[in-house]
Amino acid sequence: MLITCPYCGPRDVIEFTYQGDGNRERPQPNSQDLDAWNAYVYDRLNPAGDHNEIWQHSGGCRTHLRMVRNTLTHEISSTGFARGDHNAAARHKAGGKS
Amino acid sequence: MAERQIPERLSPLEPVFHPGSHGNFEHGVDVILTETRPGSILQLAAWPGEEKRLIEAIRKVTGLALPDGAGGGVADGAKAVFGFAPGKFTVADAAEGLAAAFAKVVTPAIGTVTDLSHGRTAIRIAGPKAEWVLAKFFAIDFALPAFPIGAGRSTTHHDVFAQIQRTGADQFDIYVFRSFARSFWKALCHASDEVGYEVQ
Ligand SMILES: [Zn+2]
Numbered sequence: 001m002l003i004t005c006p007y008c009g010p011r012d013v014i015e016f017t018y019q020g021d022g023n024r025e026r027p028q029p030n031s032q033d034l035d036a037w038n039a040y041v042y043d044r045l046n047p048a049g050d051h052n053e054i055w056q057h058s059g060g061c062r063t064h065l066r067m068v069r070n071t072l073t074h075e076i077s078s079t080g081f082a083r084g085d086h087n088a089a090a091r092h093k094a095g096g097k098s
Numbered sequence: 099m100a101e102r103q104i105p106e107r108l109s110p111l112e113p114v115f116h117p118g119s120h121g122n123f124e125h126g127v128d129v130i131l132t133e134t135r136p137g138s139i140l141q142l143a144a145w146p147g148e149e150k151r152l153i154e155a156i157r158k159v160t161g162l163a164l165p166d167g168a169g170g171g172v173a174d175g176a177k178a179v180f181g182f183a184p185g186k187f188t189v190a191d192a193a194e195g196l197a198a199a200f201a202k203v204v205t206p207a208i209g210t211v212t213d214l215s216h217g218r219t220a221i222r223i224a225g226p227k228a229e230w231v232l233a234k235f236f237a238i239d240f241a242l243p244a245f246p247i248g249a250g251r252s253t254t255h256h257d258v259f260a261q262i263q264r265t266g267a268d269q270f271d272i273y274v275f276r277s278f279a280r281s282f283w284k285a286l287c288h289a290s291d292e293v294g295y296e297v298q
Contacts, residue, residue, distance in 0.1 A: 007168045007184050008252065012237040015254060059254035061183035081184065083146070 004079055007061045015059035021045070022052035022066055048072055054082055109133055110219055110279045116297055120287065123294030128227035131286060132298045134220040134271060136178075138196030144185040144209040152187070155203040159196070160189060165248065172248040173265045180250025180263045185209070188250065188261055188273060190220065219279035221286065224269035227293040232270060234289050236260065242267060258282060 001013040021044055027036040045051070048071060055065045064082035069075070109115065111133055119127055144152035153164050160177045164170055164187070171180025176192045189196065197213035204211050223231060229240040235255045239245060250263045260282075261273040274282045287295065 011253070014237070059257070059259075060252045061186075062252070063184055 001074060003055070003057075003065075003067070003076060005057045005060060005063070005065065006080055007063060008057060011057070011060055015057060016065075017056045017058040019054040019056050019064065022054045050077065107135070109135065110276050111221075111283050114280055114284055114287075119294065119296045121291035121294050123296070126294060127225070127296045128293035129223055129225035129231055129290050129295045130298055131283075131290065131295055132222045132224075133283075134222050136190040136192055136220055137194035137215065138189075138191040139214045139218045139220065139273065140189045140196055140200060141212040141214055142187045142189060142200065142204060142209060143212075145207075146185065148208045149185045151208045152185070152204065155200065155208065156187065156189065159199050159203055160191070169249050169251060171250045171263055173263065173271075178263060178265065178271065180248065180261075182250050182252040182261050188263075190271075190273075217276055218273045219276045221272045221274065221279070221283060222265070222269065223272065223286065223290075224266065225295075226268055227290075228268050228270055231286070231289050231293060232262070235286075236262070238262075240270075255282065255285075 002010045003013055003016050004010045005016075023045055024040055026040055027033055031037065050068050051071050053067050053069050055067055057063055057065060066080050066082045067076055068078045070077065115133070142152060142156065156179055157163050160179060162172050162174065162177055162179050164172060164179060164181070168184070169181050171178070173179075177190065179187055179189045181187050189200075194215070197211060197215070200211045232240050236251075236253045238251055238253050245251065245264050247264050247266060250261060252259070252261050254260060258274060258278045258281075263271045263273075265271050272282075287297075
């Protein structure tokens with residue numbers, strides 16, 4: 001299985017670490033909303049199909065990635081930086097001119 | 099006050115560094131392994147949005163102009179620089195003192211300078227079978243069109259981080275943790291056995 005890191009290009013899955021469900025929204029640290037905290041910690045969609053996920057290219061450039069992976073087929077339909085402000089540094093075609 | 103002694107640099111490879119030809123070299127030596135021993139190895143990181151200013155600082159200090167694009171790099175024989183992550187660069191210099199030079203130019207508003215001169219070991223593999231030997235170690239494409247001269251790659255060999263810069267058509271410089279360098283070197287020698295290798 002290959003995952004295309006937006007910086008490094010296609011790499012073996014062994015270089016990546018799953019960082020969890022990408023649908024979670026962490027409440028503000030001072031939030032007293034117990035339902036929101038409960039949802040953040042426990043509630044998962046667990047879909048049979050496309051799933052928003054956070055991964056890290058831990059054995060490469062070490063950036064955190066936002067991906068959509070199909071839980072039935074493992075097909076990855078999109079990858080991008082979890083922090084979306086590195087588009088300027090995104091990979092150009094391997095070996096190509098910028 | 100007592101005069102300060104300049105510490106002598108010792109190689110972590112020393113006990114297993116055996117110059118000469120080894121392995122299956124009867125039909126010729128197909129790779130040459132060396133330790134390049136740069137005086138300075140730095141990691142530079144730009145805060146988001148400050149990448150261009152950091153690239154400009156690199157040009158100012160080293161005279162090296164980074165090509166555009168992820169993993170782009172350039173080497174001139176004494177100095178080398180390449181991107182290894184978004185907004186992050188490895189810079190090496192045969193001379194010492196690069197960290198001090200960068201500290202003057204990379205202000206806290208631009209980013210950070212981390213001196214890894216004593217924390218990394220640089221190993222060079224060169225020769226017609228260099229690509230072929232490295233392909234046994236790393237699951238990345240070493241072919242010249244996919245990995246151009248000067249470019250850098252971040253990857254791992256059995257959980258040991260490696261940053262690789264192509265410094266020639268058949269030459270690669272590999273930066274590994276100093277504490278893992280000896281074991282990496284031994285593995286590289288074993289991998290080079292069958293093609294015949296020379297340690298210089
Ligand atoms: Zn990456």
